[in-house]
Amino acid sequence: MTVARRLVGFNLLTACVLGVGGWYAGWYGAHAVVGPSLDYFGDIDFNELSLVLAYLGGVLGFLIGLGFLNYPISRMRGYPPSLREKETGGVGRYFGLCTDHKVVGIQYLIGIGFFFFIGGLNAMLIRTELLRPDHQVWPAGTYLTLVGLHGTMMMGMFTSGILGPFGNYLIPILIGARRMAFPRIEALTFWLLMAGGVILETTVFFGGFPTGWTGYQPLGTQANPGMDCYYLFFALVGISMTLLGINMIATIVTMRAPGLTWSRLPIFVWGVLSTSALMVLAAPVLIATLLMALLDRTAQTNFFIPSQGGSPYLYENLFWFFGHPEVYVLALPGFAIVLEILPVFARKPLWGYRLAVAGLLGVSLLSFFVWQHHLFVSGINADLRPFYMFSTELISIPTGFTFICGMMTLWRGRIRYSVPMLFCLSWFFNFLIGGLTGVFLSDTPSDTTTHGSFFTMAHFHYTIMGGLVFAFFAGIYYWVPKMTGFQLNERLGKIHFWTMFILFNSTFFPLFIAGFLGQPRRVVTYAHNLQFINDWVSVSAFLLGGSMLVFLYNFVKSLVFDRVPAPADPWGSKSIEWQLPSPVPVHNFDRIPVFSGDPYGYGEGTGPFPIPAGAPAGMN
Amino acid sequence: MTELAQHTTDYEIVEGEAPEVLARNLSAASQLLASATAFFFVAFLFAYFYLRSLDNAGLWKPKHVDASVTWGTIVTFLFVASAILVRFGAVDQKADRRPAWRLKGVIALACGLVALVLQCVAWTQQSFGPADGGYASVFFGWTAFLFLFVLGTMLWLEMTLATSFRYGKQPMGEAAVAPGHASGDPGRMGHDIRNPVALNTAELLALSFYWTFLAGIAVVSWIILYLV
Numbered sequence: 001m002t003v004a005r006r007l008v009g010f011n012l013l014t015a016c017v018l019g020v021g022g023w024y025a026g027w028y029g030a031h032a033v034v035g036p037s038l039d040y041f042g043d044i045d046f047n048e049l050s051l052v053l054a055y056l057g058g059v060l061g062f063l064i065g066l067g068f069l070n071y072p073i074s075r076m077r078g079y080p081p082s083l084r085e086k087e088t089g090g091v092g093r094y095f096g097l098c099t100d101h102k103v104v105g106i107q108y109l110i111g112i113g114f115f116f117f118i119g120g121l122n123a124m125l126i127r128t129e130l131l132r133p134d135h136q137v138w139p140a141g142t143y144l145t146l147v148g149l150h151g152t153m154m155m156g157m158f159t160s161g162i163l164g165p166f167g168n169y170l171i172p173i174l175i176g177a178r179r180m181a182f183p184r185i186e187a188l189t190f191w192l193l194m195a196g197g198v199i200l201e202t203t204v205f206f207g208g209f210p211t212g213w214t215g216y217q218p219l220g221t222q223a224n225p226g227m228d229c230y231y232l233f234f235a236l237v238g239i240s241m242t243l244l245g246i247n248m249i250a251t252i253v254t255m256r257a258p259g260l261t262w263s264r265l266p267i268f269v270w271g272v273l274s275t276s277a278l279m280v281l282a283a284p285v286l287i288a289t290l291l292m293a294l295l296d297r298t299a300q301t302n303f304f305i306p307s308q309g310g311s312p313y314l315y316e317n318l319f320w321f322f323g324h325p326e327v328y329v330l331a332l333p334g335f336a337i338v339l340e341i342l343p344v345f346a347r348k349p350l351w352g353y354r355l356a357v358a359g360l361l362g363v364s365l366l367s368f369f370v371w372q373h374h375l376f377v378s379g380i381n382a383d384l385r386p387f388y389m390f391s392t393e394l395i396s397i398p399t400g401f402t403f404i405c406g407m408m409t410l411w412r413g414r415i416r417y418s419v420p421m422l423f424c425l426s427w428f429f430n431f432l433i434g435g436l437t438g439v440f441l442s443d444t445p446s447d448t449t450t451h452g453s454f455f456t457m458a459h460f461h462y463t464i465m466g467g468l469v470f471a472f473f474a475g476i477y478y479w480v481p482k483m484t485g486f487q488l489n490e491r492l493g494k495i496h497f498w499t500m501f502i503l504f505n506s507t508f509f510p511l512f513i514a515g516f517l518g519q520p521r522r523v524v525t526y527a528h529n530l531q532f533i534n535d536w537v538s539v540s541a542f543l544l545g546g547s548m549l550v551f552l553y554n555f556v557k558s559l560v561f562d563r564v565p566a567p568a569d570p571w572g573s574k575s576i577e578w579q580l581p582s583p584v585p586v587h588n589f590d591r592i593p594v595f596s597g598d599p600y601g602y603g604e605g606t607g608p609f610p611i612p613a614g615a616p617a618g619m620n
Numbered sequence: 621m622t623e624l625a626q627h628t629t630d631y632e633i634v635e636g637e638a639p640e641v642l643a644r645n646l647s648a649a650s651q652l653l654a655s656a657t658a659f660f661f662v663a664f665l666f667a668y669f670y671l672r673s674l675d676n677a678g679l680w681k682p683k684h685v686d687a688s689v690t691w692g693t694i695v696t697f698l699f700v701a702s703a704i705l706v707r708f709g710a711v712d713q714k715a716d717r718r719p720a721w722r723l724k725g726v727i728a729l730a731c732g733l734v735a736l737v738l739q740c741v742a743w744t745q746q747s748f749g750p751a752d753g754g755y756a757s758v759f760f761g762w763t764a765f766l767f768l769f770v771l772g773t774m775l776w777l778e779m780t781l782a783t784s785f786r787y788g789k790q791p792m793g794e795a796a797v798a799p800g801h802a803s804g805d806p807g808r809m810g811h812d813i814r815n816p817v818a819l820n821t822a823e824l825l826a827l828s829f830y831w832t833f834l835a836g837i838a839v840v841s842w843i844i845l846y847l848v
Contacts, residue, residue, distance in 0.1 A: 075779040078786030080816035081642065081823070178637075181645040246652040254644035284656045288663035292761055301750040301757035302679075303667060309679030309754035314670050318663055 015065030022061025105169025145208030162333035176257025196236035245279030271336020334471030346413030362398025430466025455515025481566030643822030
């Protein structure tokens with residue numbers, strides 16, 4: 001009886017059923033409005049509206065099934081505000097609407113990890129095709145769809161790759177709060193992202209999309225109905241990003257515990273704050289842009305159709321106004337994780353705290369003034385090039401601030417080479433290469449020859465995978481003992497690190513050479529003299545995928561089978577999250593703590609966070 | 621003790637958060653939401669000037685494309701009137717003149733909804749459609765999404781009004797609301813917010829700020845789309 005009642009309640013199963021029902025309701029509803037035909041695939045070429053409304057109906061049904069409309073409806077009936085849904089224990093809370101920020105953080109970790117895995121598989125398929133210079137494995141259209149799926153999934157999902165799991169889990173704890181500002185919205189951001197991920201994958205049923213992750217016009221207007229899946233996915237990601245950013249900023253600004261002044265804020269919180277500011281301001285432009293594209297495809301508007309008074313360059317400009325800050329949405333949390341973890345393993349205070357904060361804020365600000373460097377070879381007015389070249393190169397200064405702060409923190413430190421630290425150290429190497437090669441792309445003359453080649457592709461993999469994904473894994477190894485109460489296997493972790501680090505460089509460094517030799521991105525064939533490089537890269541990529549399996553094995557083995565309890569503070573950190581039991585109790589603190597020191601006082605006494613006016617839940 | 625029982629115990633310990641915390645959350649969030657909204661419409665503003673300056677194929681604004689100033693003025697006037705009424709209503713609510721706020725709130729809601737209906741009528745009365753060039757695209761896109769933003773704001777206004785009506789006779793600060801009503805958890809032992817009805821004022825202030833900001837965007841839209 002209990003099981004049956006759970007099955008018919010508001011949960012993931014109900015959400016999936018209503019999601020499918022909503023999809024069909026939208027599909028048939030649109031046909032009822034715009035045409036008599038109900039032929040499933042036969043008429044989608046001339047009825048984009050039915051597909052868009054089908055997905056919108058599906059998302060609405062999904063959210064209804066999870067119970068997201070219950071609260072707004074009760075508010076419309078006049079009931080007063082409340083903070084949380086009914087909270088239960090057990091595994092079931094991970095499969096539905098849960099307003100505990102720690103559960104949402106773990107939901108994000110698993111959900112994003114799942115789509116990261118799919119994105120990685122797409123990369124393997126791409127590299128399979130590139131084993132031979134003439135395309136043989138996939139038709140060219142399928143290859144382009146694979147490239148698009150890989151790029152879009154990674155770029156879209158990883159906008160919340162660190163803020164989702166670690167931001168949601170840790171920010172309330174790090175600032176001494178019991179919750180996020182808006183717990184239901186926090187949960188909504190996660191489920192919107194999951195709905196979006198499913199929508200993107202279903203593009204394969206509607207012909208895929210040929211544009212890569214940027215969705216450029218006029219290709220986007222002319223593409224298969226699968227293109228609609230791309231636009232809907234990214235629009236949902238944009239909504240999720242905006243809400244996540246608003247929630248994070250509101251939480252940090254209004255819910256810091258007494259004594260936690262701005263100058264005592266952990267650097268990770270500063271990183272989240274600056275990233276959130278980018279999300280709140282850049283993501284709405286993306287949403288508007290994608291909605292314009294959808295209107296062009298469904299409502300006969302002409303935003304991007306030059307023969308009808310529109311312009312494809314409008315899309316390019318608007319997309320990159322979001323797109324370049326997006327790069328920093330991905331990179332800044334990586335900076336922040338590295339700067340947060342380094343002092344723990346160097347046993348030294350963070351060097352140049354204020355300089356690091358200035359670096360994070362400076363990057364955020366400048367990232368809005370560089371977007372046209374993506375259009376250097378796309379017909380931009382030549383007089384504008386020097387300004388955007390200068391502003392792009394200027395951004396290396398605040399980036400350098402964070403780099404210097406990290407390096408100086410290591411200087412004369414008593415460094416422990418634990419797994420999180422290894423990932424942090426590799427970040428310096430990877431991001432340095434990514435940053436230096438970025439100068440070539442910001443410089444107009446060299447960009448003219450490298451733009452659109454594998455050089456660009458190698459550059460952003462060094463910045464995004466080298467900068468973000470390595471920091472992401474540092475965060476996983478560092479905080480999973482806190483999140484789960486169990487330690488990950490150190491030896492397997494080191495095997496994972498070394499294989500990933502070596503194979504990552506073995507995969508992406510040769511692509512700089514391929515790019516210099518003229519291999520273009522998103523083209524299924526290449527010159528025969530480049531086969532050796534491509535084969536090398538493909539084999540390295542397959543092995544790199546294998547190193548991820550080592551992580552997966554470690555994760556499952558350590559958390560499901562071995563379950564070795566983690567010590568209370570396995571890394572000797574002085575940060576407040578390690579003063580709480582692992583995993584952290586539902587409401588974090590029985591009483592709100594009072595902060596009275598800085599979080600990086602290593603070698604300066606026993607602990608920076610004496611909590612005289614409150615104690616962690618379960619500790620008193 | 622099982623994990624669930626332990627969590628439940630912890631949960632009950634912390635019931636009764638001071639309403640001032642959520643009030644601060646709402647105030648900050650309304651300003652952040654306004655920022656996000658501004659950047660959303662900046663994309664349309666950029667599209668307007670970009671396409672207008674290019675005038676591709678001479679189809680920025682063909683001769684027959686001429687948006688009705690009358691319709692635009694009426695709709696914008698009603699948006700602004702609604703926002704002003706909510707602003708004055710918030711002043712009444714702060715001064716504990718709640719009947720006066722509710723009257724203004726109802727009129728503001730009516731103004732907003734009538735404006736939305738008239739916007740729908742206005743679309744059908746224009747001399748052009750969305751396919752008639754760059755201006756037409758911007759016009760229909762911009763007004764359509766402004767419509768959706770205003771609709772969402774009217775839902776928020778309705779929620780605030782509904783709470784005010786339901787608990788209107790209780791003195792502020794002493795509301796006797798059954799725990800868990802709004803949370804979907806009738807078995808809840810206590811409120812997660814102490815005296816949640818006291819939040820009505822904070823919510824109204826946040827709403828008033830956002831609605832005024834959105835009405836400002838509507839005025840800018842009116843100037844750009846109808847007058848320039």
